[in-house]
Amino acid sequence: MASGIGEARIRVPAQIRKGELITVHSIVSHPMDTGFFRTRDGDPIPAYFIKSVVVTYGNEEVARFEWTSGISRDPVITFTVRADREAQLAMVWTDNKGGVYRQSTDIAFTTA
Amino acid sequence: MRLPLTRRNFLRTAALATGALLSADAATRAEPLWAGSVGPEDPEVPNEAVARVLRERFGDRPIRRGHVSLDMPAVAEDGRVVPVIIESDLPMTPDAWVKGVHLIVDHNPDAHLAAFHLTPAIGSVSITTRIKMKRTTWVRAILETSGGELWADYTRVLVTLNGCG
Numbered sequence: 569m570a571s572g573i574g575e576a577r578i579r580v581p582a583q584i585r586k587g588e589l590i591t592v593h594s595i596v597s598h599p600m601d602t603g604f605f606r607t608r609d610g611d612p613i614p615a616y617f618i619k620s621v622v623v624t625y626g627n628e629e630v631a632r633f634e635w636t637s638g639i640s641r642d643p644v645i646t647f648t649v650r651a652d653r654e655a656q657l658a659m660v661w662t663d664n665k666g667g668v669y670r671q672s673t674d675i676a677f678t679t680a
Numbered sequence: 681m682r683l684p685l686t687r688r689n690f691l692r693t694a695a696l697a698t699g700a701l702l703s704a705d706a707a708t709r710a711e712p713l714w715a716g717s718v719g720p721e722d723p724e725v726p727n728e729a730v731a732r733v734l735r736e737r738f739g740d741r742p743i744r745r746g747h748v749s750l751d752m753p754a755v756a757e758d759g760r761v762v763p764v765i766i767e768s769d770l771p772m773t774p775d776a777w778v779k780g781v782h783l784i785v786d787h788n789p790d791a792h793l794a795a796f797h798l799t800p801a802i803g804s805v806s807i808t809t810r811i812k813m814k815r816t817t818w819v820r821a822i823l824e825t826s827g828g829e830l831w832a833d834y835t836r837v838l839v840t841l842n843g844c845g
Contacts, residue, residue: 589803602812602844604789630801638785638793638844640761640810647796650772650803 572597574669578659583678590651592623595644596661596669602637618643620662625675626655651675723786723818723834730784730820733792737782743822743830748805750821750833759813759843766821768805770831772798778805780824787817789844813837814844 576596584590596618603615617637623630631647649657658672726734734743751765770778781796796807805823813819816839822832 591806602789604844625801628799628801630799632797634795634797636790636793638788638790638812640812640843644808644810646806646808648802648804648806650801652801 574598574661574667576659576661576669576671578657578671578673580657580673580675584651584675586651586653586677588651589648590675591646591648592657593644593646594659594671595642596671597642598661598663600637600639600641600643616663616665618661618663621645622660622662623647623649624656624658624660625649626653649675651677721834723820723836727786727791729791730786733782733784734822737792738822738824738830741828741830743832745832745834747831748821748823748833750819750835752819752835752837754836755838756813756840758841759815759839760841761810762813762837762839762843764807764809764811764819766796766805766807766833768823768831770805770823770825772800772803772805774800777826778823779826781805781807782820782822782824783811784820784822785811785813785817786819788812788814812843813839814842815839 574597577594579593581590598618599616600618601613601616605613607613615637618635618639621633621635630649633645654676656672657675658670661669747768747770749767752762756762764783766781768778772778777800778798781798782792783794784791785793793811798805816837818834818836820832820834822830824830
């Protein structure tokens with residue numbers, strides 16, 4: 569588990585037409601520890617969670633999420649984007665210990 | 681708002697009925713389950729933490745019910761992973777859009793669980809994620825439009841396993 573922290577995937581439809589509203593699925597590996605739990609030995613597990621997510625489409629910031637440790641382990645987030653141009657869709661997840669994790673995918677239109 | 685008999689509404693109603701049956705003996709104890717509620721579809725009166733979040737984020741602007749659908753299971757067996765779907769029919773155009781979606785879980789340690797800041801490029805409000813819930817409580821999805829209007833939906837989720845520690 570620990571080694572995979574920050575590994576992320578973004579999925580968009582395989583076929584995209586210009587102007588279409590597409591659904592973007594994403595997941596990032598992260599423990600999202602609340603700080604309220606203890607280990608088996610009784611040691612407190614400090615809070616460790618993704619606190620912000622920034623979504624950019626081309627050069628434009630299209631969404632920004634503020635999270636707490638109330639988001640479940642290995643956070644998934646699904647949202648839509650209006651695919652009006654061919655550009656890179658990128659997401660950057662930042663955790664409360666300064667970890668920054670990035671993933672991107674290309675929005676490219678289907679040629680008929 | 682008159683709700684059509686969709687699968688969601690049917691499940692919600694069925695679960696509220698189940699919850700009422702399960703808590704029949706709890707209701708006779710000191711803590712009334714529906715304290716402050718006007719009806720089974722209305723959320724309870726905000727507790728101190730929720731009231732603070734609402735005041736800080738929205739001031740004294742009215743929060744109306746409508747234009748938002750907060751879809752969650754009526755019964756969450758594992759509070760560590762509870763699916764959430766938030767959708768809205770409000771426009772997402774350069775002239776008028778939903779600029780913020782706030783998810784509030786009344787009795788969680790951090791009630792203001794998440795905020796999703798959006799732009800017209802997002803095209804629609806259709807957000808899916810998974811959250812943790814400490815115990816049975818109301819959940820609030822509150823949308824803020826670019827014009828400053830506030831729209832909400834509420835749902836009560838019965839939690840059997842504490843997901844917050």
